[in-house]
Amino acid sequence: xxxxxxxxxxxxxxxxxxxxxxxxxxxxxxxxxxxxxxxxxxxxxxxxxxxxxxxxxxxxxxxxxxxxxxxxxxxxxxxxxxxxxxxxxxxxxxxxxxxxxxxxxxxxxxxxxxxxxxxxxxxxxxxxxxxxxxxxxxxxxxxxxxxxxxxxxxxxxxxxxxxxxxxxxxxxxxxxxxxxxxxxxxxxxxxxxxxxxxxxxxxxxxxxxxxxxxxxxxxxxxxxxxxxxxxxxxxxxxxxxxxxxxxxxxxxxxxxxxxxxxxxxxxxxxxxxxxxxxxxxxxxxxxxxxxxxxxxxxxxxxxxxxxxxxxxxxxxxxxxxxxxxxxxxxxxxxxxxxxxxxxxxxxxxxx
Numbered sequence: 260x261x262x263x264x265x266x267x268x269x270x271x272x273x274x275x276x277x278x279x280x281x282x283x284x285x286x287x288x289x290x291x292x293x294x295x296x297x298x299x300x301x302x303x304x305x306x307x308x309x310x311x312x313x314x315x316x317x318x319x320x321x322x323x324x325x326x327x328x329x330x331x332x333x334x335x336x337x338x339x340x341x342x343x344x345x346x347x348x349x350x351x352x353x354x355x356x357x358x359x360x361x362x363x364x365x366x367x368x369x370x371x372x373x374x375x376x377x378x379x380x381x382x383x384x385x386x387x388x389x390x391x392x393x394x395x396x397x398x399x400x401x402x403x404x405x406x407x408x409x410x411x412x413x414x415x416x417x418x419x420x421x422x423x424x425x426x427x428x429x430x431x432x433x434x435x436x437x438x439x440x441x442x443x444x445x446x447x448x449x450x451x452x453x454x455x456x457x458x459x460x461x462x463x464x465x466x467x468x469x470x471x472x473x474x475x476x477x478x479x480x481x482x483x484x485x486x487x488x489x490x491x492x493x494x495x496x497x498x499x500x501x502x503x504x505x506x507x508x509x510x511x512x513x514x515x516x517x518x519x520x521x522x523x524x525x526x527x528x529x530x531x532x533x534x535x536x537x538x539x540x541x542x543x544x545x546x547x548x549x550x551x552x553x554x555x556x557x558x559x560x561x562x563x564x565x566x567x568x569x570x571x572x573x574x575x576x577x578x579x580x581x582x583x584x585x586x587x588x589x590x591x592x593x594x595x596x597x598x599x600x601x602x603x604x605x606x607x608x609x610x
Contacts (some may be wrong), residue, residue, distance in 0.1 A: 284426070286421040287320065289455050291416040295409060298331075318456075321419045322348055322355035330407045334367060361409075367403050369396040425452050431463055437470045492525045496534075503537060511545045561574050 290306035310316050310324040315364055329344035349356030372391035373378030379388055379395040387393035427447075430442035445465040499517055506514060518538045522531055 284422045287419045288423075291412045291419070295412050317418065317422060318352055318355060320415055320422075322352040322359060323418070324522070325351070326359045327408065327411050327415070330363070331403065332407070333363070333404055334400065336400070338368060338398065362407060362410075363404060367401045368398055370399045371395065372397045382554050384565050425455065425457075428452075432461070433464055438468055438475070441468050442472065471519075473542075492528055492530075495521055495525075495529070496530050498536065506541075508544070508548050511541050511548070515541050515545075539542065 287305055288298075289312065291302035293300040295305035307327060310321055311328065315322065325344060325348040328610045329341050329348065332340040332344060345360050349360055355519060357382035372379070372388060372395055375381060377395040379391060379393040381388050388395070391397050391537060428444075428448050428451075432441065432448050434440040435444050442465065445461055445468065448461050452458060455471070477497040499514070499521060502510070502514060502517070506555060515538055518534050518541075521528070521534060528534075533586075
């Protein structure tokens with residue numbers, strides 16, 4: 260029993276290996292070359308039979324392999340098998356089958372019977388023509404039928420060759436690690452093979468790589484902007500620190516506005532607390548300066564008021580004084596009599 264199972268497994272493995280080899284593009288290209296040299300190459304025909312059996316093979320190649328077998332039946336004058344093979348091909352591949360089937364028509368294998376001239380009856384009688392069995396047509400292949408073998412084999416070889424080149428280019432492009440070179444390789448692949456129907460994987464890879472590059476570029480741009488923002492923050496901070504040194508009283512208001520602008524522009528700055536402390540100190544210094552000036556102005560005002568009051572008071576005092584003789588030196592009271600010896604006299608003094 261084990262021996263039977265082993266034999267079956269070996270047979271299946273060998274069949275799978277053969278199918279894989281036969282269905283490879285390189286093997287198909289070799290088979291096409293072999294049949295172009297000799298249409299009796301049994302191994303080459305076996306390769307194309309494997310392609311016809313492979314449902315998932317390239318439609319362009321598989322449809323032409325089916326057409327190849329159909330034409331080979333026509334070359335053997337088996338028109339019924341040719342028509343049946345063409346119908347199967349057209350049912351499986353409507354687009355390719357329609358194009359391939361139109362290459363040959365009935366006129367390429369049926370001609371007028373020379374014995375009856377295409378009438379179906381013998382000349383000079385009403386009897387059925389034995390050569391064409393009364394159909395008026397006989398099977399006679401035109402040169403175009405044989406030419407189709409070479410044409411379709413050349414097309415198959417061109418397709419598989421392109422498949423191999425496309426596969427190699429796809430492998431190289433997808434293996435590229437550098438994003439820019441990867442995009443360039445994939446874009447070249449998509450542009451060069453735009454006619455192919457299996458470009459979806461390459462297009463998806465191209466779109467994903469472009470998106471990744473765009474995302475990485477946006478992240479790098481953001482990081483650069485953040486770095487520049489931090490550098491500008493440091494420059495602005497250093498400028499404020501330099502200005503705080505030996506700051507005159509006249510620049511306090513300006514510096515407070517600069518600190519406010521800094522905090523507004525860099526709300527998450529590590530220097531914010533330090534600058535807010537400096538701002539508080541500047542405001543205290545500003546307030547102290549304002550109080551000193553206020554006290555000075557009040558003092559000056561009071562002094563001015565005092566001088567004005569004194570001046571006005573002096574004016575009033577002067578107006579109240581009576582106008583009379585000037586006082587006599589040494590006479591302090593009005594009732595005093597003048598002392599002759601003192602040099603002062605009264606009204607009673609006699610000369």
